[in-house]
Amino acid sequence: MIYPTLRAIVHKGKIQLLDKIDLPEDAPLLVTIMDETAVEMFSLGERLAAGLQDILLDRVARVDTPQALTDHLDKVLNKA
Numbered sequence: 001m002i003y004p005t006l007r008a009i010v011h012k013g014k015i016q017l018l019d020k021i022d023l024p025e026d027a028p029l030l031v032t033i034m035d036e037t038a039v040e041m042f043s044l045g046e047r048l049a050a051g052l053q054d055i056l057l058d059r060v061a062r063v064d065t066p067q068a069l070t071d072h073l074d075k076v077l078n079k080a
Helices: 036-041 044-056 066-079
Strands: 008-011 014-017
Touching: 014 066
Parallel strands: none
Antiparallel strands: 008 014
16 A cells, blocks of 8 residues: 655654654655755655655665664655
């Protein structure tokens, strides 16, 4: 099943959904990290297209544990 795009933030190293929705346990998610400039500059469709292009170009990372997610976000966000 495909869900709509959900707004989220990173808070204390964890993804916090801003929209109220119940997700099934172990649901796969596509996470696109954007700064506020990208959010303001691009439409939702443009952001989605960019995320799908990343998948096609294999510019993705898979994390399977909360610690792996924390480590990956630290790595990505510290580059910003």
